[in-house]
Amino acid sequence: MSELKRTQLYETHVAAGASMVDFGGWEMPVQYPTGIVAEHLYTRHFCSLFDVSHMGRLLIEGPERLAFLQHVLSSNVAGLDLNMAQYCILPDEDGGAVDDAYLYRFEEERFLLVVNAANTEKDLMHLRSVVKDYDCTITDITSRWASIAVQGPKSKDLLTTLSGGVQVTEPMKNALNTLTFEGHEVKVAKTGYTGEPLGYEVYCRSEDAAWLWNRLVELGARPAGLGARDTLRMEAGFPLYGHEMGVDPDGQRIPIFAVPLAKFAVSFAPQKGEFIGRKALEQQFDAFRRIMNRDFSDCTALPRRILPIALLDRGVMRAGMAVYRGEKQVGWVTSGTMVPYYVAEGEGLETVITQETAKRAIGLCYVDSDVLTDDVVEVDIRGRRLKAVIPARHMSVGAPPYARPLLYRRPEDEVSQPADRAAKALELLHLAQDNHQWRQRQCINLIPSENTPSRAVQLLAASDPSCRYAEHKKIISFYDKDVFYYQGTKFIDTVEQLLAEQMRQYLGCTQVETRVISGQMSNMATFSALMDWKNRLDRKHTPQRLGYVLNNHIIRGGHLSAQPMGALKDYIAVDPVTERTAVVNFPVCRDDLFRIDVEETKKVIDRYRPELIIFGKSMVLRREPVAEIRRFVTEQNIPTTIMYDMAHVLGLVGDHFQKPFEEGAEIVTGSTHKTFFGPQRGVIGVNYRREDLKWGLWETIQSRAFPGSVSNHHLGTQLGLLMAAYEMNYFKDSYQKAVIDNAKYFAKALHEAGLHVLGDPAIGYTETHQVLVDVGYGTGPEVAERLEENNIIVNYQATPDEEGFTASGALRMGVSEMTRFGFGQTEFTELAGLMADCILRGKDVGQEVSRLRSRYTTMHYCFDGPEFQTALEQFMGQIGF
Known part of the structure; x- marks a missing residue:
């Protein structure tokens, strides 16, 4: 025991009554007096502390640090921004893992590489054999800095207490920050090995380790050992070197792409060059793609994969147990045990995590690549074949702040029940009436994206055009006159022309498109048009997507439809350097997270020179700095398009809020039913004239509305929107x-x-x-x-x-x-x-x-004079309402 290494917190563990064991040459706590089960549950329910100071901490510095890391790591280090971390693997030439690791960039001029404790010496030997060819250095700082994992739904609260209310990190995974905890400098990473959606790893100087640990315990955190760390990572599906990485029970090297996380950890970016193991990993990746497409014709490079496994019969799986499908052994259990969880009741957001606990037998397995999710297999447990299943996952972190266990449930066919349709129809009418009375007479609605249209707007929207078609398009042969593809459309033609006139007047622009039927569709049509216009001079090659786009991040209140996962997804390029979508976000002021930092934004624009700048938010308290940014891009001669998605504030265009076109926006999109008075539709406005270069972009926007987005453009609500536009321009x-x-x-x-x-x-x-x-x-x-x-x-x-x-x-x-x-x-x-x-x-x-x-059921800011009311009653009588 005396030869084992000890972390900076060894005495703290002993004083707390921890059971100490040999782990990779370190004397580490496997559990505390409360036991592994209690430690696991406390992590999932509140917050646990894990001493991870035994992990190797290697500082990589020097002019060629980037080139060196690109060569020895599987990840694209060039894509790692300041104050971000990335999971990575140290590959060998055969495509196996020397180790897996985490790379941190707390500072511009150096990287911190954290490797597994048992592999530190081996990793150092491997890295030093390569670094001699690069102008950079590797310094082992494991003894100088301690590391404490603070994991669980209350972890952010505890760390924020120590930071004096300063935000610990940005809320996204792998974010980093350097700050002070009650006078002690710390480096914090939003990373961890438990799978918790709220989990951090805190690096502090060795002399501060005991203070930090004890201070967190005072705040309510509890210590946890290696046993709970293992059950937590297993539930999360994370690999452990020596189990899911390294060699299999037959002594064969486990390919890196056998591990699900490889798809995040491996990059084939050109700037990486011929890094270690690239050829073998490319062969594995080709096999991986075939397997994902259910093509098992050639699995030579990837014969088996690591998958989750759950017992259906009663029993406990352990590492090394054989897995069978029928009479054929298809692999082994790599990790397995009984894992505790809190029982939940209810559905969706009504789900309540109770105090009741249970256990389930789960693990990970290394099985043939043609074994699929939902396949039933058998595990040989002491000579007995017990049924098991391959679930999609054991746990989900998609509903923070809690990690939520997913108990395996095989999909069952629904049995349709006979129904009295007439009775159901009557019930629907009664329910709809009750809902209408409740929402319109008894509730106070404060949803910022909703607005009740006036009676006139609602009646017009439900009148005859609501069931008609009126497809039309400008035809060059007729001097750009609209040609309708249906008869009986003269009225709607008049309506559309009047609506365009009113919306141009309201927005203060030269052209509008009113056929789009939602704000989301407005954005999609615009993005599609911008991409098409970019490729207008070359129709013989695959179209280029949009280059860098500057927008408000969704976490900062940005519109979903302006995000890479929203309407922008089919039109945005991937940056070949970062291998991420070519989107950058407006910086915000440190003292007001709801306000764009204009000076920092100028730096971002100067660096990325975005093709498109999108203003607008769904969580919006401030005006957008359109005028300031327009002046800047004009002065710097930066060719860009400025768009303002005014979905939430379309009804505020004017002297009391913003006049986007006067301030320099070229395109405005919006929803017509939030602050505007209309039914649910969209609109696109532009400030281009026929002599402008971008007049062609406007023509493309029109074609992307029809026929690109809609055929039936909901004529009834378009008629209602005309009345809403009259109301808005008047009031x-x-x-x-x-x-x-x-x-x-x-x-x-x-x-x-x-x-x-x-x-x-x-x-x-x-x-x-x-x-x-x-x-x-x-x-x-x-x-x-x-x-x-x-x-x-x-x-x-x-x-x-x-x-x-x-x-x-x-x-x-x-x-x-x-x-x-x-x-x-x-x-x-x-x-x-x-x-x-x-x-x-x-x-x-x-x-x-x-x-x-x-007391407030009468609509204001709409026409309600005697003459108008008489006309409205006559209209209702004529249409049978």
Whole structure:
């Protein structure tokens, strides 16, 4: 025992009663007095501490550090940004793993490579045999810096306490930060080996390790040992060197692409050159692609893969046990045990994690490549063949802050039940009536993306054109006159021309396209047109996608439709250097995460020279700096297109908010049913003229609307939109002023009622129709549900430092609909008090809310004179409503 190495926290573990064992030449805690099961569960429920100071920490410095790492690692190190980390593998020439590792870039001029403890000496020998050919150095700093993994749903809260409220890292996986914990310098990585959606690894100087460990214990974290670390990583499906990497029970090298994480860890980017093992890995990757396409004709390079496995019969799997399909052995269990979990009840967001616990026999296996998800296999457990299954995964981290176990359930065919369709139809009418009365008479709607159209808009939208077609296109042979493909369309032709005139007047632009039927479609048509216009001079080759695009990140409130996973996905290129989509994001101010940092944005534009700049957010408290950025790109002669996605603020275009075209936007897209008065549709506006170079882009936008996006462009709602445009152009000044005044007053009233209102108090918290209230990390869905039970409809929202919608700690609210129904300062003050009673004091305010709402059922900012009402009644009579 005396020859074993000890971490900086050895004495701390002994004092806590840990059971110490030999692990890779280190004397490490395998468990504490509470036991492995309790440690596993506490990690999943609260927060556990793991001493990972035994891991090798290697500092890579010198002029050729990048070239060296590109050669010895499987990942694309050139794509690693400052303050980001990446999982990687040290390959050998045959495509096996010398080790797997994590590479960190806390500083511009050096990298930190963290390797497995048992492999540190072997890895150093391997790396030093190569580094002699490069002008860089490897320094083992394992003894100088300690490392503590802080893992679990409360980990961020505990670390934020130590940071004095400073954001620990950005909320995305692999983010890094250097900061101070109560006077001690630390480096924090949003990484870990437990699979927790909230998990960090904290690097501190060796002399600070005991202080940090004990301080976290004081805050509520509990120590956990190697036993729990193993069950946690197994549940998460993470490989362990010597089990899922290295050699198999037959002594054969396990190919790197046998491990699912290889698809993230291996890059074949040209800038990597002939790195170690590249040829073998390319052969494995070719086999991997065939296997994923269910082509098992040649699995020579990848005969087996690592997959999850779960026992269906009662028993316990252990590493080395044989796996059979029929009478044929198809592989082995590589890791297996009984893993505890908390039992959950309910469905969807109604799911509740109970205090009841259970166990399940799960693990990982190395099996033939033609074994598929849902295949039933058998495991030989002490001579008995027990049934097992290959599940897709054991756990999901898609609903933070909790990691959620996925118990295997085989899909079953649904049995359709006979129904009395007439009775169901009547039931539908009754249910719809009840819902209409509740939403329109008893509820206060604060969803910022919703607005009730006026009676006239609704009636027109449901009138005869709603069931018709009117496809049309400009034809050059007829001097760009529209030709309709159907008869009976003269009325809708008139409507479309009038609508275009009204929308041009409202937006202050030269051209509009109104056939798109949603804001999402507006963006898709625009992106498609931009890509087509980029390729207009070369139709003989595969079209190039859009180069760099600058937008608001979705975590910062950006529109989903402007993200690489949204409407942009089919039109954005992949940067060959970073191997990520060519999207960069607006930097935000450190002291106001809802405001774009203009000076930093200029640096980003200068570096990336984006082809497209997209302003606009769905969580929007501030004006967008369109004018400032237009001036900059003009001065710097940067050829770019500036687009403003005004989906949420289309109804605020004007003197009280922004005039996008006057400020320099070229394209505006939007939804017509949020702050605007219309039914659910979209619109595209441009400020191009026939003599402009980009007039061709406008013509392409039109063709991408029809026939590119729609055939039937929903004529009824287009007719309703014309009425909404008349209303907006007539009432916009008074309406927009009232909306923004009400938003500021509502925010102030909520603050005075004791709620935590987000935004800058110096501007009244908001410059738009939206108000954001922080109700506590991860509690947004629960609070929103409680408010709905009390007849207040809001939108729970993740703030810029939260991981996703299930971790939402805020409520996003808008005042536009209730402003139209007559709410003013008095009503919003009363509402703020009711919300505070419900949220802070748990009071039932539903009846009071309904009484308040019942006094405000008349729509304002719409035409309601006697002559108009007479015409409306006549119209209703004629159409049979």
